[in-house]
Amino acid sequence: MPVHMSQGSQGERGRGVGLGLALVSAVAFGGSGVAAKPLIQAGLDPLHVVWLRATGAALVMLPLAVRHRGLVRSRPALLAGFGLLGVAGVQACYFAALSRIPVGVALLIEYLAPALVLGWVRFVQRRPVTRAAAVGVVLAVGGLACVVEVWSGLSFDVLGLLLALGAACCQVGYFVLADQGSEAGDRAPDPLGVIAYGLLVGAALLTVVARPWTLDWSVLGGSAAMNGTSVPAVALLAWVVLIATVLAYVTGVLSVRRLSPQVAGVVACLEAVIATVLAWVLLGEHLSMPQLIGGAVVLLGAFTAQSSAPAKTSAEPVAAGDGTGRELSSRSASA
Template identity: 85%
Template sequence: MPVHTSVSSQGGRGKGVGLGLALASALAFGGSGVAAKPLIEAGLDPLHVVWLRVTGAALVMLPLAVRHRALLRRRPALLAGFGLLAVAGVQACYFAALSRIPVGVALLIEYLAPALVLGWVRFVQRRPVTRAAALGVVLAAGGLACVVEVWSGLSFDALGLLLALGAACCQVGYFVLSDQGGDAGDEAPDPLGVIAYGLLGGAAVLTVVARPWGMDWSVLAGSAHLDGTAVPAFALLAWIVLIATVAAYVTGVLSVRRLSPQVAGVVACLEAVIATVLAWVLLGEHLSAPQIAGGAIVLVGAFIAQSSAPADGSPRPVAQGGAELELSARGTAA
C-alpha cells in the first residue's frame, strides 16, 4: 500500500507537519490499550471491545469506502486479507492479550513483527538480508526475554503471551499484504480506501466471531476504573473509536505523505513507549528495571530490523513499517 510523497513535502515546513502528525498518531495508538483494558475489567469480553472499536471506526470511515468503491473490483483479495489479518486478527489477539498481561508487555511483544517479517523474507521469499537486520532480530528476541522475565519461568500468563505473539504474526500478514502493491506506481490503491475497507471487512469478520448480540450492553452505561478512578465507559469507548482508531489511522497516513516511510516508521516506534508510560500512570502497571531495559532493547531491535535494506541492494526496505497495528504510519508502505 504505497504512499506517494509530493516534491513540495520535502521542505522543512512539510517535514515539521509530518513529524507532528506522526507523533499524534503514535500518541493516539498508544492510548488504545489503556482505554480498552478498563472496559474489559468492567465486564466486556475482549472480542466485544474489539468489535465495538472496529465497527464504530468502520461506520465513521464509510464515506471514504464509498468514495473508493472501485477498490472492490480492482483489489478484492488485498481488501479481504487486510480486513482479516491487519484489522480483525491484530485487534482481536491484542485486546485478548490485554485481559491477561500488562499493556506494555503486550505491545512490546507485538513489536516483534518487523523481526518476524525478516524471517519471512529470508526463509519464505529466500531473499538475503543484511547483518544489521539479523542483529535487529537477535536484539528484539533478547529484549523480549527480559520483558517476559524468562528467568522467572515466564511469570506472565502463557496464553496472554501467545495471544500477543499472535498479534505480531497477524502484523506480518499486514506487512506482506502491503508489499503486494509496492510496485503498482500510479495504480497503487489509495491507503485511506484500503483502511476503510479493511475496517469494514474486519467488522464483518468480527461480527461472526464476537457475536455482539450476546454482549452485556449495560456495561457501556456504567463506569470503568482507571487505577481506582471512575470514568464513564461510553467515554472510553468514544476515545477508542474516534481517537485511537480513526484519528490515529488518518494522521498516520497523512504523516507518511509528508515524511519518508522510514522516518514515519521510526517515530511510530514511540507508540510502545507511550503505551507503557500511560499504563504506568493511569493503570498502575509498574514494570521492573529489567523489563524496562528489555523493552528498550526490543524497540532498538525493531528499529534496526525495520530500517535495514535487503542485502541484494534492492531499494525497498525489507521490513518497512511497524504495531496496533495495524494500518498506520508504522507501515503504510512495506
C-alpha cells in the same frame, strides 16, 4: 543554488511533519490498551470491545469508503486481507491477550512482527535488507524487551502470550499479503480507502465471531475503574474509536507518505513505550530502571532506522516493515 536550498528546506519540513504525525499515531495507538482494559474489567468481553472499536471506526470512515468504492473491484484481495488480518485478527488477538497479561508484554510480542517480516524477507525470499534498518529493528525490539521486562514473561498466562503471538502473526500475514498483491507498475491504492474498507470488512467478520447481540450494553451506561478513579465507560469507548483507531490510522498513513516505510514502522515501536508510560500514569504500573533504559534504546533504534538510506542496486534492499505494500505503513496493520 537557492532553489536547491528551498527544496531541501521543504524536504526537512515534510520530514518533520511526518515524524510529528508518526508520534501522534504512536500516542493514539498506545492509548488503546489503557482505555480498553478498564472496559474489559468492567464486564465487556474482549471480542465485544474489538467489535465496538471496529464498527464505530468503520462508521466514521464510511464517507471515505464511498469515495473510494472503486477499490472493491480493483483490489478485493487487499481489502479482504486488511480486514481479516490487519483489523479483525490483530485487534481480536491483542485485546484478548491484554485481558490476561500486562499491556506492555502484549505489545512487545505483537511488535515482533516487523522483525519477523525482516527475517522472512531475508531468509525465505533471500532478498537483501539495509543494514541500518536491521540494526534499528534489533535495537527497537531489544529496547522493548527491557521496557516490558520480558524476562518476567514466563510467569504470565500462557494463553495470553499465545494470543499476543497470534496478533504478531496476523501482522506478518498481512504484510506478506500486501507485498505479494502489489505488482510493479500498478497504481498504488489510496491507503485511506484501504483503511476504510478494511474496517468495514473487519467489522463484518467480527460481527459473526463476537455476536454483538449478546453484548451487555448496560456496561456502557455505567462507569469503569481506572486506578481507583471512576470513568464513564462511554468516554473510554469514544477514546478507543475516535483517537486510538480513526486518528491513529489516519495519522499513521499520512506519516508514511512523508517518511520511508521503515522509519514510520520503527517510530511506531514507540507505541509500546507510550503505552507503558500511560499505564504507569493512569493504571498505577510503575516503571523500573531497566524499563527507562529500554525506552532510551527504542529511541536509539528509531533514530538509527531514520538515518538509513537504501542502496540503489538492481536488487533493491528491503527495509523493516517494507512488506506492507507500497503506500501502506506497517503501522496500518497494528492494533
